[in-house]
Amino acid sequence: MRRPPKNGNGKEYELVYPAKETGKKIVASIEPAQLEKIKSFGNTLSGSNLLVRGENLSALMTLIKMKEKGLLKNADGTHGIRVIYIDPPFATNLAFKGRKNQKAYEDKIVGAEFVEFLRKRLVLLKELLTDDGSIFVHLDWKKAHYVKVIMDEVFGEENFLNDIVWSYGGRGAKAKAGQFSRNHDIILWYQKKTHLFNQIFTQKRIKKGASGFREDSEGRWFKTSPRGDYTDSSIAALKKEGRIYLTKNGSIRIKYFLKEDGDCLIEDKLIGDVWDDIPDAMHISEDEKTGYPTQKPEALLVRIIKAASNKGDIILDAFAGAGTTLVAAEKLGRAWIGIDSGGLSVHTIETRLLGLNDTKDPENPKKRYLKPLRPFSVFESVEGCCEKDSGIKVRSRYLIDEKTNDCVIKIEGFKSAGASGHEALSSVMVDFNFDGDVFNLHKFYSAKELRETGYQIRFPLSMVKGEVMVIYSDIHGNERWYLGEIV
Ligand SMILES: C[S@@+](CC[C@H](N)C(=O)[O-])C[C@H]1O[C@@H](n2cnc3c(N)ncnc32)[C@H](O)[C@@H]1O
Structure with missing residues (x-):
């Protein structure tokens, strides 16, 4: 067979644009993020699930270092991530807001800059996979074709598995005069060297x-x-x-x-590569809706995770958003790692995971999911991704009810940037024995519970073992940490 001619980079063809760095330079130039553990939910040990708030590029480099140290281990003993799903910004040039008009994230990187932004992350993500691991990249019509070429370059054309068409239906008002309505997304699936595949069936x-x-x-x-x-x-x-x-x-x-x-x-x-049986997030049940923009349906992630991993495998989402991947992984008995730079995202994920019980069970659609949440830790990038002065002001009274021997926190006033009053309060978390370093969740109060109790929190005095740390979160995902003076 005649060998095809190659360009100066030794490639038959490639996507060319200014400021495209070599893969080696990308890996060599990125410093790992210094991640500080700030919260633990349950008895976290090394190896438990991780949620990272920070810029994903440097956080991915930290995960690569963890893989090298043997800290990312699947249940079968292999090192690395078995399945990566990412749903990055789609170069829409839009700013996305939550249901209550909160700032969620900006999608302002466009053109070749967007392609290079994603390519850098893909180079690192490939390093993180196990040899039989695979990656699903969720895109739409704007950039899927450029990213396909980039993924062929990073992963190798021979490692391309499917371009899955997620046809979410004609329900979205996307019909434009003079062209067919745009009602599908594209999910590109690549393996590192080989991959796991569990056939998935639907029932008709x-x-x-x-x-x-x-x-x-x-x-x-x-x-x-x-x-x-x-x-x-x-x-x-x-x-x-x-x-x-x-x-x-x-x-x-x-x-x-x-x-x-x-x-x-x-x-x-048998499911093929056109998935037209999963409606978009506008048509999911109320208890699945988080109010986070661009949330994907849990059913989509359940299908992906079931197809390409087994129980005890590690699943990573480096653009975690509302945490759909993490929730699906948790329910399917997989370990998970989520990264997102946004405060609203991390707050949405924490709240969603804590409210997981009694939601839909993906293993048995007629039943509710009733397993306890497995422990997870929240890390923050020390490099200052995160606003420290949240602007939240709380007026609370900390009392002891002599009759019941309960500690009582009466939240009398709440003010946060751009909103004031109790409606701006999203949740309260309490650690009854703060160690002066990492917040350890003992009690979580959702906005609904707080409303129902007239913004009064009660817990038995006997539960208090040391200093009490109370975290108040507003609807924007900002937090205020207070060392409560109860005893
Ligand atoms: C399309 S949303 C993901 C939605 C998610 N799949 C879900 O189901 O909710 C993209 C997310 O990527 C995050 N993001 C964008 N650029 C990032 C970066 N460089 N590092 C970390 N997170 C980033 C945004 O904050 C946003 O939450």
Whole structure:
């Protein structure tokens, strides 16, 4: 075979734009972020789930160092991340806001700068994968084609697995005059060297007697498909199992028996690369909605995680947003790492994880998810990604109720940047024995609970073992930490 001609970089073809750095230079030039553990939810040990607030480039470099030290270990003993899902900004040139008009994040990097922004992260993400790990990159029509070329360069064309079309339906008002409505996203799937794949089926219900479905003499319902490339010996084996159907003109078809449910048949259908059975986040249940913009449906992440990982594997989302990946990973028994630079994102994720119980169970759609939340830690980049003076002012009274021997915190006034009054208060978290360093959650009070109790928090005095740290969070995700003087 004639060898294809190559350019000066030894490549047959590549995407060219100004300020494109070499992969080696990217890895050599990025300093790892210094991450400081600020909160722990449950009894966190090394190896527990991680949520990082910070710029993801330097945080990814820190994770690479952790991988090198053997600190990112899957249940089967392999080192690194098994599945990465990222849903980065899409170069929309927009500023995204939460349901209550809070600032969420800006998507202002466009053009070649956007491609290079993503490429740098992809170079590091590849380093983090296990050899049989894989990455899903969620994009839309604006940049998917450029990023496909970039991913071919970073991962190798031979490691491309699928471009999944997530067709979320014609419900979005995206129809533009003079062109077809845009109602799908693209998810590019690449492996590092090999990959795990668990086939996923969906179930379709069909009325008994529908065309193409037959009942045999033993009362079993079946449908048939052409012989395809089955060999004669395979056909003989299938015949012994009663799985051969002869048409009137004598051609061989293969029988597939179907499950029954009353007057319906249940057909298991293998999922292909067009996913049109998962509606967008506007059409998810109320208890799944977080109010964070660009939230993706949990069902999408459940499918991705189930397909490409096993229980105990580590799943990473470096653009975590509302934490959909982390929630799906948690419910499916995978370990997880989430990174996001936004305060609203991290606050949304914490609140969402703490309210996970009694939401939808992805393993059993008719049941609720009732497992305790596994421990996780929150880290912050020391480099100052995060605003320290939150502008929150709280007027609380800390009392002891002599009759019940309860500690009582009465939140009488609350003010935060741009909003004041109790409506601006999003949650309160309490550590009954603050160690002077890391906040350890003992009690969480959601906005709903606070409203219902008239903004009064009560807990038995016996629970207080040392200094009490109280974290007040506003609807923007800003926090104010108070060392409460109760005893
Ligand atoms: C499209 S949203 C992700 C939504 C998420 N998939 C979900 O289901 O909620 C993108 C997220 O990336 C975060 N982000 C953007 N640039 C970042 C960066 N350089 N480092 C860390 N996070 C970043 C934004 O704050 C935003 O939350």
